[in-house]
Structure formats: C-alpha cells, structure tokens
Amino acid sequence: MFPVYLAYCIKNPVGCIAVFITLLPLILIIYRKAYIDPSFKLLLLYLVFKLIIDVIMFHTAAMHQNNLLYFNIAIPFYYSFLSGMFYFKFSSVAFKRILIASMIGFLVFTVWDILKSNAQLHDLHNHRAVLFAKTVEGVLIIALVLLFFYEIIKSLQIPNLLTFPFFWVCSGLLLYYSSFIFIAPVFHYTATWNNSVDLGIANTIPTVFEILCALLFSIGIYHFSPANYAKQ
Amino acid sequence: MQNSEELKWALLVASLAMLTMAFCMISFVMYYQKRRFEEEKKINDIEKNYNRLLLDTALNSEETERRRIAQDLHDDIGTMLSLTKLSLNQLSKMTGSERSEKEDQIMRKSQSLVEETILHVRRITRDLVPTTLERFGLLEAIEEFIHKLAEDNNLTISFHADMEEFPRQAQKLELTLYRIMQELVNNAIKHANCTRIEIRLEIKEELIGLRVTDNGIGFDPEKMKESSMAGLGLLGIESRLAILNGTVLYEKPEKGGASAFAQIPVMPVAEVKLEPLHPFRRERVNV
Structure with missing residues (x-):
C-alpha cells in the first residue's frame, strides 16, 4: 500500500502537501488551547473533518477510484463549520439569524445540486462534481468574510489586526475561496472519469491557496493567547 | 483543443483577478483600520488637551478670584477695621473718665471684637492666598x-x-x-x-x-x-x-x-x- 501512496505523492506533490498541511493548524489549535474560543473549536472540527475527507480522497485517488462523492458530500459540512465560526464572531443578531437560515438553505441546495448533477446517483464510477454548490459556498464565505471585515472596521475594537487571530483565518478563507470561485463550476465538466480535461496551472492554483490558507490559519492560531482570550 | 486552451487562460486570468481583489481587500482593511485608529487617537489627544486646558483655566480663574477676594479683604475691610480700631481707641481715650462702668465694659468689648475681626480677616486672607508659598x-x-x-x-x-x-x-x-x-x-x-x-x-x-x-x-x-x-x-x-x-x-x-x-x-x-x-x-x- 505504501508504494502506491508514495507513487501518488510523487505524481501529485502539491495536492498531497495540501492534504497533510492541515495537520499544522490542527496541532497548533490543540497546543495553543485555542479551542476555548467557540469559533476556533469549530475551526478544529472543520480541520479534523477536512483531514478525514482529504485522507479518504487521497486514498481513493491513489487507488484510482472516483472520489468526487466525498468532495460533494463535504461541501455543506465545510460551509456549516466555517459559517458557524462567524456566528460566534458577529455581534449583529440579524446577521446571526441570516447565517443559520443560510446553513439550512445551503444544505438543501447542495443536496439538490448533487442530485441534479448526478442523474444516476448509484453510478459512483461516473460521479461528477456539483455544478453550483461549491461556487455558492465560495460566494457565501467571501460575503461572510467581508461582513466581518465591515464589522471590525465599524466597531474599531481591534487595535492591531496583525495580532488578531481571526483576521488571519478570514484572510486565509478569502484567498482560498477567491482562487476557487471560478474554477469550481468548471470541475463539473472537466473532472469526469472517461473524458477528463486537464486545466493545467489553473487546477493547481486552488491547491496552492489551500496550502496558503492552512498557513494563514496557523499564523492566526499562533497569535491566539488563552490568557488574553477574555479580553478580546 | 483550442477551446480547452482558451478555457485554461480564461480561468487563470479570472482567478488571478479574483485573488488580486482579495489581496487588495485584505490590505485595504489593514490600512483603513490603522488609519482610523490613528485618527481616533488624534481626536482623543485633542479632547484630552482641550479638557486639560479647560481645567487649567478653571483653576487659574479660581486662584485669581481667591487673590481678588483676599486683596479686597486686606485693602478695604482690613483698612476699615484698622481705622475703626483707631477711632475706638481715640474715643476710649476721649471719654475715659466720663464713662460709667457699663459703658466702659461695652467699649472694651467693642475694641476686643474689632481686634478679633482683624485677626480673622488676616487669617482668611492668608488662607485664600498662601503668600509664604510665593515668597519663601x-x-x-x-x-x-x-x-x-x-x-x-x-x-x-x-x-x-x-x-x-x-x-x-x-x-x-x-x-x-x-x-x-x-x-x-x-x-x-x-x-x-x-x-x-x-x-x-x-x-x-x-x-x-x-x-x-x-x-x-x-x-x-x-x-x-x-x-x-x-x-x-x-x-x-x-x-x-x-x-x-x-x-x-x-x-x-x-x-x-x-x-x-x-x-x-x-x-x-x-x-x-x-x-x-x-x-x-x-x-x-x-x-
């Protein structure tokens, strides 16, 4: 089994780094005890879930099996965990209500998109990526990040953004989803088992920014101090 | 094949444009936040200085008023009391032998009251303006x-x-x-x-x-x-x-x-x- 994984890593090094770099912020959250903040607790759950999905996808990819089902299934979970983080950060009650509504709405929408994109759901070998859900997820997360930026500018409660952990998390998410937003719908047409189209560097950009996102998460978590948590 | 190449380029350009926007947004938030904090700090400093100036002016006015009252007490009331004391002394001398015992008692009481009042006025003026502080x-x-x-x-x-x-x-x-x-x-x-x-x-x-x-x-x-x-x-x-x-x-x-x-x-x-x-x-x- 190990030679198969090794061969896959050599063939696709950037993708493999993106899978295992998740361990860095995950370990840091535990080491820095950042999970005492509800937002970072959700980030921990997101990272654990992401690592599990990525490892499963890594395994199935190494075994030359279609793994897009996991990609599709993970979308509403990713959105729920990430938007849940913002739930604890927003001060506006209206934003919080919209956020909960969007989680439920997005779950329904993703299920509909999976069913629409895959008329024959039992045919896992020819399973295809969703057409809209990943892009909508990106749009929603970017909107949440921008709303959060608006709130911090308006409230003027954070004197130095560079030492504010959640700012780094937001920056990571903004960059990752910005890099993925145009490429996500194209996957529906290009990532097919029998007739795949190589997007070249465009395919690598989101993976590179996924790594950058994990690094930015790590910087944010590194700045987290349990002693100062109550003051934030 | 050509369509595939065009798609790649279109995706690349769109993604890079989106990323540029994201970078600009993050930089803008950092810059704007910093600028607003500096402005807020400046306003706070101005307010603080203004309040200090107001306080300073109020205390100056208080000291000036104390000085004016002390001066009025010393120059006007003090002088008048001294003159009253002198007049009472003169009157006492002039009517020394003609006064009855009762009148003599009233005269001495008046003189003592005036002297006491002069001492009180001196004490009040000293309390109002600490002249020793200024001199020594x-x-x-x-x-x-x-x-x-x-x-x-x-x-x-x-x-x-x-x-x-x-x-x-x-x-x-x-x-x-x-x-x-x-x-x-x-x-x-x-x-x-x-x-x-x-x-x-x-x-x-x-x-x-x-x-x-x-x-x-x-x-x-x-x-x-x-x-x-x-x-x-x-x-x-x-x-x-x-x-x-x-x-x-x-x-x-x-x-x-x-x-x-x-x-x-x-x-x-x-x-x-x-x-x-x-x-x-x-x-x-x-x-």
Missing part, C-alpha cells in the same frame, strides 16, 4: 500651615523633607502641591478621626513626591469617588495633578489609617529673586 517656597508654606493647624487642633502633625534646601519649583507646581497637601490634611482632620498626621516631601530624580499619612479609620478611594459629593475633593486632587502630568496613589498602611502619595514631574525655576512685593498685589496668577 513650599517648605516654609507647609511648615506655616501645620504650625497654625497644630495650634487649633489636638493633633500631632509632623513634616519631613528629604533635603534641607528644597529647590524652588514653578509657581504652578508649588501651588498644586500646596493645595493637594491642604486638601489631604483637611480630609484627614474632617473624616479620618486621626490623632497623628505625617507629611513627607521628597525629590527623586525627575519627580517630586508628597505623601500624607494619617492613623485614622482609613477609606476606600474608589467607593469615595462613586459618591458624588464626598469624592469631590479627591477628584479635585486628580484634576490638579492631571494638568501637570502628575499621579496620585491611595494606600492602606498595614498599621491602619490611610496614605496618599502624589507625584509630579519637577519643574525647577532657575533663580527666584525675592522681591519686596506687596502680598496681594493685583495681578493675574501666572501659572
């Missing part, structure tokens, strides 16, 4: 103040300065320290039920420290400030100190009582020439 400095003024207090009360008041020749400071600083000392000592007498008050004056490098300690019942400064009227004196002390970048620290000594320690950065005056000035000459307090 803080050490002498504090010594004079505690000497007078010790005469009137059953109190042991001690005063120590950490140097014999205390260098003269700016008038504003000396007046501030004197008024604070007055307030703290008066508070101790009025509210602390104390039998002993200790005043210490010290210069440490760039700071002048004034410590007033009593052996009374002690107090909680925070609770005192919360009650609107009782905390006025303490707030007044803090306001006076704020103008000169000074601080005050209230402590509860282990052996009981209360201790207040005020510190102000030194403001020495090069050479103060003692002029034979009129004690209450009419001029604006130059603080």
Whole structure:
C-alpha cells in the first residue's frame, strides 16, 4: 500500500502537501488551547473533518477510484463549520439569524445540486462534481468574510489586526475561496472519469491557496493567547 | 483543443483577478483600520488637551478670584477695621473718665471684637492666598500651615523633607502641591478621626513626591469617588495633578489609617529673586 501512496505523492506533490498541511493548524489549535474560543473549536472540527475527507480522497485517488462523492458530500459540512465560526464572531443578531437560515438553505441546495448533477446517483464510477454548490459556498464565505471585515472596521475594537487571530483565518478563507470561485463550476465538466480535461496551472492554483490558507490559519492560531482570550 | 486552451487562460486570468481583489481587500482593511485608529487617537489627544486646558483655566480663574477676594479683604475691610480700631481707641481715650462702668465694659468689648475681626480677616486672607508659598517656597508654606493647624487642633502633625534646601519649583507646581497637601490634611482632620498626621516631601530624580499619612479609620478611594459629593475633593486632587502630568496613589498602611502619595514631574525655576512685593498685589496668577 505504501508504494502506491508514495507513487501518488510523487505524481501529485502539491495536492498531497495540501492534504497533510492541515495537520499544522490542527496541532497548533490543540497546543495553543485555542479551542476555548467557540469559533476556533469549530475551526478544529472543520480541520479534523477536512483531514478525514482529504485522507479518504487521497486514498481513493491513489487507488484510482472516483472520489468526487466525498468532495460533494463535504461541501455543506465545510460551509456549516466555517459559517458557524462567524456566528460566534458577529455581534449583529440579524446577521446571526441570516447565517443559520443560510446553513439550512445551503444544505438543501447542495443536496439538490448533487442530485441534479448526478442523474444516476448509484453510478459512483461516473460521479461528477456539483455544478453550483461549491461556487455558492465560495460566494457565501467571501460575503461572510467581508461582513466581518465591515464589522471590525465599524466597531474599531481591534487595535492591531496583525495580532488578531481571526483576521488571519478570514484572510486565509478569502484567498482560498477567491482562487476557487471560478474554477469550481468548471470541475463539473472537466473532472469526469472517461473524458477528463486537464486545466493545467489553473487546477493547481486552488491547491496552492489551500496550502496558503492552512498557513494563514496557523499564523492566526499562533497569535491566539488563552490568557488574553477574555479580553478580546 | 483550442477551446480547452482558451478555457485554461480564461480561468487563470479570472482567478488571478479574483485573488488580486482579495489581496487588495485584505490590505485595504489593514490600512483603513490603522488609519482610523490613528485618527481616533488624534481626536482623543485633542479632547484630552482641550479638557486639560479647560481645567487649567478653571483653576487659574479660581486662584485669581481667591487673590481678588483676599486683596479686597486686606485693602478695604482690613483698612476699615484698622481705622475703626483707631477711632475706638481715640474715643476710649476721649471719654475715659466720663464713662460709667457699663459703658466702659461695652467699649472694651467693642475694641476686643474689632481686634478679633482683624485677626480673622488676616487669617482668611492668608488662607485664600498662601503668600509664604510665593515668597519663601513650599517648605516654609507647609511648615506655616501645620504650625497654625497644630495650634487649633489636638493633633500631632509632623513634616519631613528629604533635603534641607528644597529647590524652588514653578509657581504652578508649588501651588498644586500646596493645595493637594491642604486638601489631604483637611480630609484627614474632617473624616479620618486621626490623632497623628505625617507629611513627607521628597525629590527623586525627575519627580517630586508628597505623601500624607494619617492613623485614622482609613477609606476606600474608589467607593469615595462613586459618591458624588464626598469624592469631590479627591477628584479635585486628580484634576490638579492631571494638568501637570502628575499621579496620585491611595494606600492602606498595614498599621491602619490611610496614605496618599502624589507625584509630579519637577519643574525647577532657575533663580527666584525675592522681591519686596506687596502680598496681594493685583495681578493675574501666572501659572
């Protein structure tokens, strides 16, 4: 089994780094005890879930099996965990209500998109990526990040953004989803088992920014101090 | 095949454009936040300076008013009382042998009342304007103040300065320290039920420290400030100190009582020439 994984890593090094770099912020959250903040607790759950999905996808990819089902299934979970983080950060009650509504709405929408994109759901070998859900997820997360930026500018409660952990998390998410937003719908047409189209560097950009996102998460978590948590 | 290439390029350009926007957004938020904080800080500084100026002006006005009242008391009422005393003395001499015993008693009582009133007016004028402070400095003024207090009360008041020749400071600083000392000592007498008050004056490098300690019942400064009227004196002390970048620290000594320690950065005056000035000459307090 190990030679198969090794061969896959050599063939696709950037993708493999993106899978295992998740361990860095995950370990840091535990080491820095950042999970005492509800937002970072959700980030921990997101990272654990992401690592599990990525490892499963890594395994199935190494075994030359279609793994897009996991990609599709993970979308509403990713959105729920990430938007849940913002739930604890927003001060506006209206934003919080919209956020909960969007989680439920997005779950329904993703299920509909999976069913629409895959008329024959039992045919896992020819399973295809969703057409809209990943892009909508990106749009929603970017909107949440921008709303959060608006709130911090308006409230003027954070004197130095560079030492504010959640700012780094937001920056990571903004960059990752910005890099993925145009490429996500194209996957529906290009990532097919029998007739795949190589997007070249465009395919690598989101993976590179996924790594950058994990690094930015790590910087944010590194700045987290349990002693100062109550003051934030 | 050509379509595939075009798609790749289109995706690349779109993604890069989106990423550029994301980078710009993050940079903008950081820059804007920093700028707003700087502006906020500037506004706060301006407000702080303005408040300090207002406070300074109010205290200056208070001192000027005290001086005016002292001058009026000394020049007008004081002079009139002296003339009244003289007239009474003359009248007493003129009617010395003709007065009955009853009239003689009334005359002596009137003379004694006038003399007492003259003494009261002198005391009030001295309290209003500490002329000793202006002429001879803080050490002498504090010594004079505690000497007078010790005469009137059953109190042991001690005063120590950490140097014999205390260098003269700016008038504003000396007046501030004197008024604070007055307030703290008066508070101790009025509210602390104390039998002993200790005043210490010290210069440490760039700071002048004034410590007033009593052996009374002690107090909680925070609770005192919360009650609107009782905390006025303490707030007044803090306001006076704020103008000169000074601080005050209230402590509860282990052996009981209360201790207040005020510190102000030194403001020495090069050479103060003692002029034979009129004690209450009419001029604006130059603080």
